[in-house]
Amino acid sequence: MILDLPLAHNASLASHRRLFPGGWLRPAAERRFTEDFIRDLGIRGGGPFAPAGSLSGGNQQKVALARWLATGPRVLILDEPTQGVDIGAKAEIHRLVRRLAGEGLAVLLISSDLPEVIGMSDRIGVMRGGTLTAVLPRDATPDTVMAAALGRATEAAR
Amino acid sequence: MKAWPRELSVGLALAALLGALAVFAPGFFAGPPLLSLAAREAPVLLVACGAAMVIVCRQIDISSGSQFAVVSVAAGLLAAEGWPPAAVAAAALVLGTTLGALNGLLVAGLGLPSIVVTLATMVTWREGLRWWRQGAFVNLPDGLQWLGLDQTAGQWTLIAAALGLFTLLAIASRHLAAGRHLYAVGSDAEAARLAGIRPAAVTFGAFTLAGALTALAALMNVIQSPQVDPKSGTGLELKAIAAVVVGGVAIAGGRGRLAGVLLGLLLLATVAPALTHLRIEAHWEKAIQGAIILLAVAAERARGRPA
Numbered sequence: 068m069i070l071d072l073p074l075a076h077n078a079s080l081a082s083h084r085r086l087f088p089g090g091w092l093r094p095a096a097e098r099r100f101t102e103d104f105i106r107d108l109g110i111r112g113g114g115p116f117a118p119a120g121s122l123s124g125g126n127q128q129k130v131a132l133a134r135w136l137a138t139g140p141r142v143l144i145l146d147e148p149t150q151g152v153d154i155g156a157k158a159e160i161h162r163l164v165r166r167l168a169g170e171g172l173a174v175l176l177i178s179s180d181l182p183e184v185i186g187m188s189d190r191i192g193v194m195r196g197g198t199l200t201a202v203l204p205r206d207a208t209p210d211t212v213m214a215a216a217l218g219r220a221t222e223a224a225r
Numbered sequence: 226m227k228a229w230p231r232e233l234s235v236g237l238a239l240a241a242l243l244g245a246l247a248v249f250a251p252g253f254f255a256g257p258p259l260l261s262l263a264a265r266e267a268p269v270l271l272v273a274c275g276a277a278m279v280i281v282c283r284q285i286d287i288s289s290g291s292q293f294a295v296v297s298v299a300a301g302l303l304a305a306e307g308w309p310p311a312a313v314a315a316a317a318l319v320l321g322t323t324l325g326a327l328n329g330l331l332v333a334g335l336g337l338p339s340i341v342v343t344l345a346t347m348v349t350w351r352e353g354l355r356w357w358r359q360g361a362f363v364n365l366p367d368g369l370q371w372l373g374l375d376q377t378a379g380q381w382t383l384i385a386a387a388l389g390l391f392t393l394l395a396i397a398s399r400h401l402a403a404g405r406h407l408y409a410v411g412s413d414a415e416a417a418r419l420a421g422i423r424p425a426a427v428t429f430g431a432f433t434l435a436g437a438l439t440a441l442a443a444l445m446n447v448i449q450s451p452q453v454d455p456k457s458g459t460g461l462e463l464k465a466i467a468a469v470v471v472g473g474v475a476i477a478g479g480r481g482r483l484a485g486v487l488l489g490l491l492l493l494a495t496v497a498p499a500l501t502h503l504r505i506e507a508h509w510e511k512a513i514q515g516a517i518i519l520l521a522v523a524a525e526r527a528r529g530r531p532a
Contacts, residue, residue, distance in 0.1 A: 069409055069413045069416045069417065069420075070412075070413070071412040071413075071479050071480065072408065072409065072412060072479075076405060076409075077420075080405075080409060080417070080421070080422070081421045083405070083406075087402045090401055090402045090403060091400060091402070092400050092401065092402060092404075092405065
């Protein structure tokens with residue numbers, strides 16, 4: 068996130084080729100696009116031209132999400148999307164990610180927050196010491212996940 | 226949006242100075258000297274635009290004065306060889322662009338600090354020119370001065386060309402995606418990189434464009450006199466950077482507009498003749514220009530972020 072730049076500029080930054088064919092900025096199109104995602108993602112704290120730095124951490128995180136959604140991805144990789152984000156915004160980000168997954172987007176969520184992992188995942192891959200030690204189904208319990216993370220994967224599977 | 230008050234304050238300072246001149250020394254506004262002043266400053270405007278692009282990108286270029294001298298002498302020699310003006314201009318443009326690209330390559334490609342790189346190229350070009358030419362002036366062929374126009378028409382042409390190019394650059398910097406990239410890289414190169422922008426390419430582009438603009442400025446200067454002075458452009462980089470800073474471009478990168486740069490240059494350029502007309506001793510010129518620059522940096526600091 069470039070804190071000096073307005074929200075709209077930050078959100079469009081990764082999709083210039085898509086939004087601005089020919090390299091010529093289209094402020095009206097950008098504004099429409101920004102207003103759409105502000106409404107869609109429930110971003111609060113400023114309009115399209117508020118500096119990104121004036122938003123709360125959770126809302127900045129949503130702008131970052133909007134930036135990558137604007138590129139029209141088929142796979143979304145989220146690395147600790149709710150770290151340092153307040154509880155309300157965290158729940159909203161969770162709802163949002165669930166909705167995106169429901170719309171058919173493949174989401175790879177990387178997180179060290181156990182309740183988040185268990186609450187959000189269809190499948191849980193557990194990494195330990197740089198290798199994948201277990202792939203667990205969605206009904207995994209905190210115990211089975213922790214067991215895999217601590218290296219007792221075979222035991223836990225039994 | 227919030228950037229306008231800064232340019233506005235520079236504009237107000239300029240208006241106040243011009244107002245004082247209008248009341249106390251209306252002679253300042255006499256046609257020919259004012260036209261000469263504007264024509265002399267027209268090349269500086271182009272160099273300042275290049276410097277602004279580089280500074281917005283959070284870099285610095287102090288080699289533009291030396292580039293200016295090298296391009297001026299080379300253009301003069303080619304003209305003296307009998308090359309037609311258009312060919313001289315094209316060669317000068319290629320040379321300036323190459324010199325700028327070399328800075329860009331060293332800064333963006335090798336990741337060297339721009340202050341060191343451009344200090345090195347500044348000294349190298351200047352001293353190399355001294356060694357090569359031994360300080361000899363280049364006599365230009367007849368008909369090149371003012372491109373064969375009479376002086377007044379030539380001055381107007383230069384001023385119009387500089388302002389036209391300035392307007393194009395100002396529009397490009399606000400309305401092209403490339404301009405947006407320049408500001409993004411200057412604000413936070415790492416965040417820009419994560420958004421898919423290549424900071425090295427943008428930085429290279431800024432230095433290259435600055436070199437091309439310096440070459441155009443050198444051409445605009447060459448055609449104003451019958452000879453090329455090999456020491457021309459000495460201190461030009463500082464004049465340009467001063468105009469950029471006074472015009473409200475943050476030296477830390479990422480903020481500022483070319484419109485401010487034009488106002489900053491007009492303000493600084495008006496000081497010297499204003500002193501003459503207001504019968505203040507000329508040695509105050511540098512002190513007053515220095516005070517304006519300090520004031521500009523202090524104002525930048527007061528706006529919340531260190532300049």
